[in-house]
Amino acid sequence: MTAENARFTFSIDDRSLALLLDEALYPLDAIYGAAYLFVDRCYIFLDRPADKQVQVRFRTKSDSTEQDLEALAGEFANELLNQVLRLRISESTKSIREYTLARAFFGDSSQASIDALLAELDAEELADDPLEINVPWESGT
Amino acid sequence: MIALRFHRSLYPAPAVHAAVAAYGELARIEVEERDEDIAVTLSDIDPDFADQADEFADSFANHVLFEATRSERGEA
Numbered sequence: 001m002t003a004e005n006a007r008f009t010f011s012i013d014d015r016s017l018a019l020l021l022d023e024a025l026y027p028l029d030a031i032y033g034a035a036y037l038f039v040d041r042c043y044i045f046l047d048r049p050a051d052k053q054v055q056v057r058f059r060t061k062s063d064s065t066e067q068d069l070e071a072l073a074g075e076f077a078n079e080l081l082n083q084v085l086r087l088r089i090s091e092s093t094k095s096i097r098e099y100t101l102a103r104a105f106f107g108d109s110s111q112a113s114i115d116a117l118l119a120e121l122d123a124e125e126l127a128d129d130p131l132e133i134n135v136p137w138e139s140g141t
Numbered sequence: 142m143i144a145l146r147f148h149r150s151l152y153p154a155p156a157v158h159a160a161v162a163a164y165g166e167l168a169r170i171e172v173e174e175r176d177e178d179i180a181v182t183l184s185d186i187d188p189d190f191a192d193q194a195d196e197f198a199d200s201f202a203n204h205v206l207f208e209a210t211r212s213e214r215g216e217a
Contacts, residue, residue, distance in 0.1 A: 044203060
């Protein structure tokens with residue numbers, strides 16, 4: 001059996017399934033990530049039949065019906081999308097993560113905040129009180 | 142004897158060699174690095190697995206995939 005839908009093609013025969021993927025749509029990183037999640041249920045082999053195309057061949061570890069293999073193809077397709085999305089989010093938030101890490105490791109923002117608070121306290125007019133303890137109910141205003 | 146071919150653009154050579162190291166005691170494994178791919182030949186498979194030679198070869202390929210994924214993620 002062979003099914004083709006736009007750029008997602010798969011074929012099924014005895015206990016095995018082969019999908020042809022366009023690397024322009026599904027980066028290799030996403031293909032690795034998705035394939036790896038199926039190694040407990042299937043034997044997986046990658047091949048490159050043409051430039052920018054990756055063939056993913058699955059052979060199930062236990063007996064499977066054609067319906068099982070079709071379901072597997074759909075599940076893999078969903079997982080591919082999931083992996084692509086994870087990659088895109090990871091790329092789009094990379095600078096934020098790097099900035100946060102850099103601040104956590106190398107910044108002195110916490111010390112700067114403490115210094116700013118101490119400076120603010122020092123700037124308050126508490127000279128009348130020798131202990132410089134503010135008594136709010138006596139401030140009158 | 143079973144021959145496998147790992148395309149270099151999909152399976153880095155260190156991933157194949159790591160799998161060879163892991164399976165080396167269970168079979169005779171020959172590796173030939175070619176321009177486009179790495180050819181692996183499995184023979185003299187351990188008697189415990191000899192009647193499941195296809196599964197043995199597929200498991201080997203899964204191990205190469207595992208190593209390639211680790212390598213791609215910078216974990217290797």
